Amino acid sequence: MANTFDVVIVGSGFGGSIPALRLAQANKKVLVLEQGRVYTEQDFKQSWDLKYLSNLLSITTSDDYATFFRSGMVLGGGSVVFSGLMNRSPSETFQFTDYNGYKVWPDAITRQVLDPYYDMVESMMQIRQATWDEVSKTGGMFAKLLDNVGLTCDRARFPYVNCRQCGYCEAGCIYGAKQSLMHNYIPQAQAAGVEFRTGCRAMQVSPASAGYTVQYVGPDDTLSTVQGTIVILAAGAIYSPELLLRSKQSLPQLSDQVGQNFNNNGGVRFGIELPDGLPSIECYKGMDSAGVMTYAYWKDYGITIEAGTSPASIFTLNIHREGELGWGLDFKQWAHSVYPSKLIIANIMGPVTGEGYVYLNNNNLPSVHFPLTKNLSNYISGKIAPIQALATANNAFLLQTMPTGYMYSIDHMLGTCRMGDDPARSVADGNGQIRNYPGLFVSDSSSIPCGTGVNPSTTIAANAERIAQYIVANW
């Protein structure tokens, strides 16, 4: 087995597989290390059994709040288990300034700059706007609530071809309708000569005479070392900083921002309990996403809202009904009366920077500290008004998940090795190159400096295309 490459990439999600293909097309010898296994249509199950899902997902917990973080842990990363919503970030996202007035995106990156890369991703993954026929009843009802108050709602964009609306997108699509990276970038990268080593968990990066070495634990639990003139970290927003924190001794000039600025894409989740007399939304029907997204609050509140479907397990959470108990017989009877016919989940997203961080715990594993700071609390409470007004105008009830609308599970993690123009406030420059370490890049969700305003994967993917093009042109 070869152990010297032009490029070694850690992680095979959006941030990893996209540069893998582009660099192989530029005649580089590329290796991708992926800790997860290969799952194909034949291996997926239409099941929410946690034992099965634990093969596909890695879960990290928060040390300070009842929330946890999910990410894909298979060849293809999050693209295999995500619910497929792939919209572009609105232009204003790239001008966002944080609580201290710092403009977090590098000046060189704007929506206009990213547009050609968005085009490439959309073409590769066959992303298109859903038709109204593909929007579930939940999505249709959410659009109706908005329409009742004179607001618009768009059909969202998905990489789905011949979708059968079975609703198991997050368990892996057995029909091959979801165009995950396993349908495009990965097979094309393999055909272009990229080697994907699965079941291989990168443990440490160190400088070498030419480039860097990456130590990894293979499927047989043995430690191996490979060398790349270029190394690209694309293990996701929890695991890329984990790898860098683990490598601090061999990379002593890493920024102290590694692991910092953790954010959840400005995610806040609410429930809307519909009034009596409306047709049932039959929330178990349709794909995992309800298929719609509203930009109606973007201008005034800086948020988009995606309607979501709700698993029955939502009732194990502390759902707050004003003046009512969140448990007991009354709660059970209420839950029975609203599920599955009357409960719409509303996922708010918006540009926000994070005050959380990833660190190595006593077991030398990554943990996330994601406190409900004053800034985050203000952000959340600032977003309640429009959704409350929407519910009230429709004689519906607003339900908060957790006392503050804080999310109970988080899938959109960003910012922990962020790019930026200010070396003191960023881990990497605007090309994703890690400061003080030429040839060491980060190209995944960790490099994205703030919430993307919408679901983040299209922006992560477009940015990975952009970084790959920079590497091809300059290395």
Ligand SMILES: Cc1cc2nc3c(=O)[nH]c(=O)nc-3n(C[C@H](O)[C@H](O)[C@H](O)COP(=O)(O)OP(=O)(O)OC[C@H]3O[C@@H](n4cnc5c(N)ncnc54)[C@H](O)[C@@H]3O)c2cc1C
């Ligand atoms: C259930 C779910 C639903 C989602 N739905 C949506 C959606 O509808 N729309 C959207 O835009 N986003 C969605 N997301 C989020 C989206 O999947 C992520 O934002 C995106 O995948 C992040 O891309 P990435 O390249 O940064 O990392 P990932 O896609 O997470 O890829 C990282 C890869 O690195 C591997 N890895 C990690 N550590 C190591 C290591 N040490 N060595 C080797 N390999 C390693 C992982 O196994 C993984 O395969 C969802 C996520 C989940 C979990």
Ligand code: SF4
């Ligand atoms: S809803 Fe569509 S994309 Fe999702 S698993 Fe079913 S067929 Fe696949």
